[in-house]
Every structure is written in C-alpha cells, then in structure tokens.
Amino acid sequence: MIDRPKHDEHDEHDTRSVMQNLTSFTIVSGAIFAVYAIGMAIVPGAVLSRTPPTPGTVALSTQAQRGRNVYIGEGCAYCHTQQVRPLAQDRVWGRPSVPGDFAYATPELLGTERTGPDLTNVGARQADLWNEIHLYQPRSLISQSIMPSYKWLFVTKSRAERGDVSYRFRLRSLPPERS
Numbered sequence: 001m002i003d004r005p006k007h008d009e010h011d012e013h014d015t016r017s018v019m020q021n022l023t024s025f026t027i028v029s030g031a032i033f034a035v036y037a038i039g040m041a042i043v044p045g046a047v048l049s050r051t052p053p054t055p056g057t058v059a060l061s062t063q064a065q066r067g068r069n070v071y072i073g074e075g076c077a078y079c080h081t082q083q084v085r086p087l088a089q090d091r092v093w094g095r096p097s098v099p100g101d102f103a104y105a106t107p108e109l110l111g112t113e114r115t116g117p118d119l120t121n122v123g124a125r126q127a128d129l130w131n132e133i134h135l136y137q138p139r140s141l142i143s144q145s146i147m148p149s150y151k152w153l154f155v156t157k158s159r160a161e162r163g164d165v166s167y168r169f170r171l172r173s174l175p176p177e178r179s
C-alpha cells in the first residue's frame with residue numbers, strides 16, 4: 001500500500017522550499033536592480049542636473065523653445081544628433097560637447113542616428129535664409145538629399161502682413177516633388 005500521508009508531507013516540504021527560493025530570488029534581484037538604478041541613473045542624474053551652464057550658454061528664448069518643440073514634434077532627432085563626440089571624425093562640428101552645454105535643454109535631444117549631419121550650432125554654420133529654404137524643400141539646395149520637405153511649417157501668402165517674416169526668393173529648378 002502507498003503511504004499517502006508521508007508522501008504529501010514530502011510534497012509540502014518541496015513546495016515550501018521552492019517558495020523560499022523564489023522569495024530570496026525576488027529580494028536579491030530587486031536589491032541588485034535598486035543598486036544599479038541608483039548608481040547608474042539616479043545619482044548621475046542628480047549630479048548632472050547641478051552642472052552649471054558652460055560659459056556662453058544662455059537660456060532658450062520663447063522663440064527658441066518653440067523651435068525646440070517643433071524639432072521634437074517633427075521627429076528631427078530620429079535623423080539628427082546634437083552631440084559632438086571627442087572623436088576625430090566629429091571635429092568638423094567644433095569642440096566636443098560637455099554636460100554644461102545642455103543646462104537649458106532638458107530633456108537633451110542628443111539623438112542616436114546620423115542619417116543627416118550633427119546639428120550642433122547649425123545656425124552659425126548655415127545662414128538663416130539657407131535654413132529656411134532647406135526646410136521648405138531640401139532638394140532645392142542639396143539635390144540628392146533624403147531629408148523630408150517640411151512645407152507645412154510655412155504659411156504661403158501672396159502678400160506679407162505686418163509682423164510676418166517673409167523672404168522673396170526664386171527657387172531655380174526644383175526637382176520633381178518628393179516630399
């Protein structure tokens with residue numbers, strides 16, 4: 001005959017030790033996660049948020065903040081970075097970025113993909129008019145460009161009103177529409 005009560009006791013013991021193992025596994029992995037989260041995210045975040053701005057870095061004007069919101073909304077950061085790495089191939093964009101450069105730009109739009117060039121200080125590199133035309137139709141200036149055209153950011157009027165920013169220019173030959 002099978003000794004049932006004894007067998008059940010054995011099962012119960014097994015279940016209890018599995019539960020104990022699970023509890024200690026959860027506590028240990030939770031503790032490891034907490035240590036990593038504090039050491040790699042919370043402490044560096046707190047230290048960096050106290051980093052003073054690099055000399056010459058100024059708070060964003062309302063207009064610049066609006067531009068930043070457009071940059072986020074249109075997903076420019078999917079194709080562009082705003083971080084100069086301390087590498088030879090990045091020297092073309094100027095000195096390497098330091099944490100203080102981003103004091104007024106939280107969350108930082110560092111980006112990870114460089115489908116297009118890094119845009120750090122692009123305003124100093126390219127004239128306003130160039131940037132406006134390029135944004136309206138990149139292929140009018142760079143014929144092989146794969147950057148989308150952002151025509152919807154512009155209002156086309158036949159007559160400029162007071163306060164409008166307007167440019168009079170004639171685009172030479174535009175390649176076929178590829179916006």
Ligand code: HEC
Pocket residue numbers: 070071074075076077078079080115116117118119122125126131134138139142145146147148150
């Ligand atoms: C699909 C990828 C893609 C997206 C999205 C994109 N770009 Fe570009 N961008 C490029 C490529 C590729 C170039 C290089 C060719 C050119 O100049 O058109 C470029 C070039 C530029 C340049 C000229 C940089 C220089 O050094 O001459 C500026 C400025 C720029 N992009 C701004 C923007 C802005 C602002 C947005 C969002 C509104 C944006 N881009 C979205 C791909 C992209």
